[in-house]
Amino acid sequence: MHVNDLPTPALVVDIDLLRQNLETMASVLPGERLRPHVKAHKCTSLAAEQEALGHASFTCATPREILGMIEAGVGDDFLLANEVIDPRRLEALAAVQDSASIAVAVDSEETLDAAERAGIRDVVVDVNIGLPRCGCDPKISGRLADSARVRGMRVRGVMGYEGHLMMVEDRAEKKRLVEEAIGVLAEAHEDVGGAIVSAGGTGTFDLYAGTAVTEVQAGSYALMDTYYGGLGLPFVQAVWVVGTVVAVQPKWAVADVGLKALGMDHGNPTIAGHKVWFCSDEHVTFAPDDGTPAPKIGDRVFVAPAHVDPTMAMHETAWVANQYGEVLARWPIDLRGW
Amino acid sequence: MHVNDLPTPALVVDIDLLRQNLETMASVLPGERLRPHVKAHKCTSLAAEQEALGHASFTCATPREILGMIEAGVGDDFLLANEVIDPRRLEALAAVQDSASIAVAVDSEETLDAAERAGIRDVVVDVNIGLPRCGCDPKISGRLADSARVRGMRVRGVMGYEGHLMMVEDRAEKKRLVEEAIGVLAEAHEDVGGAIVSAGGTGTFDLYAGTAVTEVQAGSYALMDTYYGGLGLPFVQAVWVVGTVVAVQPKWAVADVGLKALGMDHGNPTIAGHKVWFCSDEHVTFAPDDGTPAPKIGDRVFVAPAHVDPTMAMHETAWVANQYGEVLARWPIDLRGW
Incomplete structure (x- = not known):
């Protein structure tokens, strides 16, 4: 099958560009460094490509992502980098x-309570290092770690996400700000302990x-988008939503890729050679x-x-193609939902 | 079950507010007027509520929506208000x-070709009435209708979508602009013929x-959103994505409803009493x-x-609740995807 034969909108991954991105990253951050x-x-099929390059530990945002990875047999070490207090999901x-190493982020006594009640063994203390979201005040990180240990849990280390610095354009300034944020995390780590x-x-992968x-x-980095694409990183766009032109007028054309097929929180998508x-x-x-x-219908x-x-989360399937447009595989986007 | 027991993020529909919206609309546009x-x-479960109020004809944006409605036995008359040239979907x-009346929008010889080849019997000529998207130049609408008839198809009428006028705030100005756009459509209708x-x-429901x-x-109108909510229409918000507060800091709190659970093209969502x-x-x-x-964790x-x-399209399930938060039903959002 050819990309031109796929029903549209079709999420298409260029396997060579994907692998190029994965290799570029693995050369800078090999194995467990990533x-x-x-x-x-x-x-999970894309995660298996990452595992094949030597990364066996994965970050997940939802319990469903971890459960799906384990079910697919991809990875053996998972960090739930997100606060969850739902007892059913934590119990799951x-x-x-016993099937894999699982560490759950905690940033409050309440999240520790929930993890303890569900029988979670390993936690990581999530520390706020500048982004106003989850993560505890660095000053209480040691106290949370002590509380976890009193509850009989293993404290694997700390995490932080300096998401507010991803888009800083000046590299020297970005490096300075990242080091400042990581300084806060390192100080919390001294109070918390653990290996992680x-x-x-x-956006900051090479600054550590x-x-x-x-x-x-x-x-x-694996698939990229136009938002990160503006940063001059060594990763290339490797995913597109392929559409069919269904209408052409003198001043515009219309294709069947709409906002139900695209994450829109960073604005409009891009079509090369077009506005x-x-x-x-x-x-x-x-x-x-x-x-x-001018485009033609079809x-x-x-x-x-x-x-x-969010674009990936809107599609059931990623079609994997080579540079000639030959479709080589169909990867289910199997970790959607919650 | 109570809304407080649902796994979050949970899309929750208030059944009484939904029905209030449906009744308000049916009183202005009864039966086939809507x-x-x-x-x-x-x-399809929500569509069944619309059908129960007397609307048996539905508009759909994708072939999958029509096929799913027929499979669920809801509605008997469908308009595909969208240009499709995919032979497999048109053949489906x-x-x-023979199970239902189906009319397909066409706006070019190419879309007519595709419909004819697939064996589609009924078409509606889609006319551009101001929004730069699909819809033919009104001047060629009669020619397209003739071409459809020459191909042996039945021409059911015309459609147009004055989407660019939905958000005009001044009602008198909106009415004038809608009448102008509908004037174009009516002129095309004279050339095209058909009952529709x-x-x-x-945003314009009561201006016709x-x-x-x-x-x-x-x-x-059925579920509403904050974008349409700003227009002063007689419809009320009847759907929310319910989240759980997972982190609280002195200046902010965090709940587990993110941009993978929300259509973001119209900007941020709203939480009453909060920024x-x-x-x-x-x-x-x-x-x-x-x-x-201040919110508390949990x-x-x-x-x-x-x-x-797009918010609906991101969820597998709509939980139907009453004003007391009692969950009365689970409606699958069964027409997602393409």
């Missing part, structure tokens, strides 16, 4: 603790040499740049999403 | 033409008295307004989406 974030693709994780100091993301960080939680006017539920309206031939267009994580 | 748009909810529609003149949406329009394609700061993949960070008690928050259509 804990790939599953939330960026929600696809506790039930598979987990942080970072695609010489810091306390033992592993980086990057995810977007995107706007997205509707099932459509993108766009116009060719000067010099780009043409395929490759729409690059502005934000890869 | 052709409810299924794309706004993608849920053609295969069920289909147009409009929730005395016009050529025979049916209105509203969808959002939403931002959404991440799995989280909303928010802060209480002055006078609102509290439930009701997050109102800014755009209902």
